[in-house]
Amino acid sequence: MIKKTLWTVSIITWVILLFNPGNIMTMEHCHVSSAGPSMQSFEMLLEMNPISNQLLGWTLMVIAMMLPKLISHLELLSFQTFSKYRFINCLSFTLGYLATWSVVGFGMVWIIIGCNLKFPNSFVPAIIVGFLTLIWQFSPWKQIFLNKCHKHTIVSSRFLKGIYEAFKYGSTHGLYCVGAGWGLMLFPMLLPVGHNLAMILVTIIMLTEHMEHPRVPKWEINFRLKFYKFIWYKVRFVK
Template identity: 50%
Template structure:
């Protein structure tokens, strides 16, 4: 059931391509596919914000659609290795459905999280419409969370890849459960970085790109002992910009 390097590369290219498509829709919204803002709250009259007005401008169902698209754009590249593991441990005739079940379980965890976060965003949009104050406060909370032992524990558990059944109904159950479990730990590690761009009155697209870079970079780091420490986890940056040896 082991796949060749060519197949692994095909998986990587396919995942990245789908992620880029999602990014294109988020950034450029071709054909007005997204009628509501996907990661920020629009208010037509900031001085008289109300729940009814907010939901009229930003229907909750469309907010959730935008959230799922945002998750797919930002998180899919982190799933390349788990997807490769699922394919390597399964029969070829079953691998596609197993991958779909894994992604479904993963996205389900983020959908539940998005439901709660969008409710929170609606509430704060009523209380503090268009304010950077909340973004600054939550930015500090996010920074504290980034260096917390709980965050590191979630990152560590995200590296755990269970042995999955290769055949039968248990294989489908294992793939779906793997998606839920992996999604749970990813939510634990990345919920703050996902929420922060949504609280910004401006510059949310740039914040999303930065958050994506950070999450991809920290996902590439090796597991470490959970403890309080300042660790920027910039492995991806070190790969992109390698240190040049001293000229001889």
């Protein structure tokens, strides 16, 4: 039930993102805002791209890309919780997780706006962030955060304390996910074109790396191919 619900919500959110209502996933520019950094261009950029719209787009992106990664945590949380508290604890965990990404998203949105103000319709910010992300992908610090993403927490069986601990569990797990995937989440948002395709590719990367078992943190070129191997074996088996 949890798996089906999360995938359904994720797919519905993906459809919303791909239709991009109100340009919540893109930055609009005019001749003033594209003329270069100035107070006038900054005000024009904010007027054409309200912070509220950008935060909404960021939140929808997190929901679409991240919800499937929470399946194992929510299933375990559901298993260890009394049935009468199951829904509220799972909801509290999810809200805690989204709250962490929302706080981070506020800072990310300002980074995106700043990059669009300094480099309007340019690939330069995306190239820089992509390069930094590539280094981070193979660093021991990335692996440390991925390892922490496998941590599970037992919450209290009492009603209010259980809700609080589930929220804390979700927000802490969100911090680990931020540490592991900050660059992968920021990169698509900096692309002047092709951000939808980039989001899909990044989602696949993030899903597959969270399927990997914990490893010793060290510098290594590890493409974390467990998910792709699983698909390949499935295809061969069907044939």
